[in-house]
Amino acid sequence: MRYSELERELRKAGCYISRPGKNHDLWYSPLTKTTFPVPRHKTQEVPKGTLESIKRDAGLK
Numbered sequence: 001m002r003y004s005e006l007e008r009e010l011r012k013a014g015c016y017i018s019r020p021g022k023n024h025d026l027w028y029s030p031l032t033k034t035t036f037p038v039p040r041h042k043t044q045e046v047p048k049g050t051l052e053s054i055k056r057d058a059g060l061k
């Protein structure tokens with residue numbers, strides 16, 4: 001999965017960018033009520049461990 005596809009999935013789940021950063025955007029999940037970082041590498045593949053961590057923080061898993 002690419003970062004752009006992950007971003008689409010996060011938005012569909014109701015997550016949104018709470019604050020842009022230099023290398024990462026901070027996203028907020030209304031499901032888990034937490035803020036979590038997501039790197040900005042739109043065309044690159046998301047490493048498996050990073051993908052699992054982001055999905056867990058977003059409440060998608």
